Amino acid sequence: xxxxxxxxxxxxYRRKSRLAGxxxxxxxxxxxxxxxxxxxxxxxxxPLPRREIILRSSELxxxxxxxxxxxxxxxxxxxxxxxxxxxxxxxxxNCVSTAENIADLNHYAPPWNYNPEGxxxxxxxxxxxxxxxxxxEVIKSLKPDKFMPRIVENKDDYxxxxxxxxxxxxVDDVEFWFPPGKxxxxxxxxxxxxxxxxxxxxxxxxxxxxxxxxKKGWASQDSF
Numbered sequence: 001x002x003x004x005x006x007x008x009x010x011x012x013y014r015r016k017s018r019l020a021g022x023x024x025x026x027x028x029x030x031x032x033x034x035x036x037x038x039x040x041x042x043x044x045x046x047p048l049p050r051r052e053i054i055l056r057s058s059e060l061x062x063x064x065x066x067x068x069x070x071x072x073x074x075x076x077x078x079x080x081x082x083x084x085x086x087x088x089x090x091x092x093x094n095c096v097s098t099a100e101n102i103a104d105l106n107h108y109a110p111p112w113n114y115n116p117e118g119x120x121x122x123x124x125x126x127x128x129x130x131x132x133x134x135x136x137e138v139i140k141s142l143k144p145d146k147f148m149p150r151i152v153e154n155k156d157d158y159x160x161x162x163x164x165x166x167x168x169x170x171v172d173d174v175e176f177w178f179p180p181g182k183x184x185x186x187x188x189x190x191x192x193x194x195x196x197x198x199x200x201x202x203x204x205x206x207x208x209x210x211x212x213x214x215k216k217g218w219a220s221q222d223s224f
Contacts, residue, residue, distance in 0.1 A: 070164070070169050070170065070171040070193070071170070071171055071193030071194045072193065073173065073193070074087075074173070074191075074193070077160065077173055077175060078158070078160075078175070079157075079158060079177055084179065085099045085187070086098065086099045086175055086177055086187055086188070086189040087099065087189060088100060088107075089107040089189070089191060090191075092192075092195070092196045092197070093106055093196065093197050093198070094191060094192040094195055094196065094197055094198035094201075094202060095107055095189070095190065095191035095192065095198075095202060096108070096109040096189070096190050096191075096202050096203050096206055097109065097188070097189040097190075097191070098110065098111040098187040098188055098189070099187065099189065102222075109188070109203065109206055110220050110221045110222035111185050111186060111187050111188070111220075111221050112185070112186040112188070112210060112213065112218050112219070112220055112221065113183065113184050113185055113186070113218065113219050113220075113221055114126065114128075114131035114134070114135075114184050114186060114213070114217070114218045115131075115183075115184035115217075116184075116217075116218070116219035118219070119217050119218075119219055120217035121184065124217075125184070126217075128157070128178050128184075131178070131184070131186070131218075132159070132178065134213060134216045134218075135159070135176060135186070135213060136151065136154075136159070138209060138212040138213055138216075139151065139159075139161055139209070141212075142208060142209060142212055144163075144201075144204060144205040144208040144209070145165075145201055145204065145205065146165075146166045147163035147164060147165055147166070147172065147201075147205070148163065148164045148166065149161050149162070149163050149174075150162045150163075150164070156178075157177060157178040157179070157180070158175070158176070158177050158178070159175065159176040160173065160174070160175050160176075161173075161174045161175075161176075162174075163205065170192065170193070170194060170195075171192075171193050172190060172191060172192045172193065172198075172201070172202060172205075173189075173190075173191055173193065174188065174189070174190040174191075174202075174205070174206075175188060175189045175190075176188045185221070186218075188206065190202040190203075190205055190206050
């Protein structure tokens, strides 16, 4: 009687597959193929669904609230007492102000005139109270870069607005001052509380506001 040799298990390796024996009832073996991906075969990342983007934005907002990205209101805001003017900007590049020297290209911005001589000031000038109401209307209706405005101080000759970013809750302080006896001039200052750079957000905001008040008859005292 001839001896029966045990069944042979076949196993071979290829670049993208591996064969191994699978024993069935009766002693027979069938091949099993296991696929493995090379680095070149990795699936292409799919773009995030819109819902996932919204959820991640909400998570960032929570992080901003926890770590207080809003910052603290600077103590020096408002009209300065020694020399009546708005505060100068810090050395960081995230602030523009009419109080700066005109040679400071990083921080200076020209004041506005709500009764320009070449415009309505010649025939139909308005009072400071009317001009202030026009400015408030523009502030409430405009959201540059989707920053939400909130008027936190409203005095006879002064306005302070907090602009909050939509995701992390960064806050910028924007001030407007109507100085007495200066030919309908409006001074302003727009500054971020945190960081060293603002990607020109403060300057763009001021420009957007100026373009809107110009529709009501205002003008810039100089080119921006």
